[in-house]
Amino acid sequence: MDTGTHIVMGVALAGLSTLDPVVNNDPVLFNAILVGTIVGSHAPDFDTVLKLRNNATYIRHHRGVTHSVPAVIFWGVLIASLIHLFFPQVNFWHLYGWTALAVIIHVFVDIFNAYGTQAYRPFTDKWIAHGFINTFDPYIFTLHLAGIVAWILGANPGTTWILIYTVILLYYIKRYMDKREIVKTIKEYFPDTIAVATSPTIKQNYWRVAVTTENRFYVGTVENGHIEIVDEFQKIALPDSSVIDIAKTDKNVSAFLSFSPVYRWEINEFDDYTEVRFIDLRYRSKTFYPFVAVVQINMDNEIISSYTGWIFSEHKLQNKLYVGDSPI
Structure with a gap:
């Protein structure tokens, strides 16, 4: 899910925590849990900072190890322990339980969109992407905003969020x-x-669909069935x-191939170099396929330029190849 949805889900979990009598009777513990659920709901996406390095590193690792089973345990312990330093008087296990639940739910909801996660690491590196909830779903986000407003206006938070999450559960079933x-x-x-x-x-x-058959790939749309x-x-x-x-040794191509399950490739010969292009078929936008990996290899079999990421015009792609990520 997107950052905004993860944050409002953190607020919702803090509201649900009031169903716990220990939390409901301890305002200081509730405040600590509110911090823990908001931070925990976003923590697995802290790997977004990898974009500052380059696209290849980001694509290879985003929603990877930070969403794995060990990381889920790590985030809960780390966040709860840091918060407990500032609220040493509160019950640590209640704080940890709700914080850890926020992290678990973050990873859980991410498996339902098309991007997916490597949530089962270290048992398998397979990407889990069920593809029936959009990364930003306006219905889910709006329901959370409605719950927050109702809470501010005086509605019982526990009852409010149970009702809202029941509706969201039915919505997930419908989308499935x-x-x-x-x-x-x-x-x-x-x-x-x-x-x-x-x-x-x-x-x-x-919806957008990419179909793999024995001999062909088909890309299409689904509207009203x-x-x-x-x-x-x-x-x-x-x-x-x-x-x-040679192309497979490039960091950008390697990152793309580790992530994309449905792609086609093409080799283009030019006077001074050969270009190998990999095109993900899942994300067609109008007539363009924006998620690609491209590597250019000169006549001496040396990689002279490469790029992977989202690009929406050939002109911008060529600019990236010359001024974007550097080759290995």
């Missing part, structure tokens, strides 16, 4: 059923379907060549 119906329809139309990547949008009735295929590509395995081998 929407996705299941989309996948079912696609598999009926393409019997040799291997995988379907779904990307919900802010619009409730509009109607599926429209807008692009298709032949599924071709990467060739066994020195150019591809």
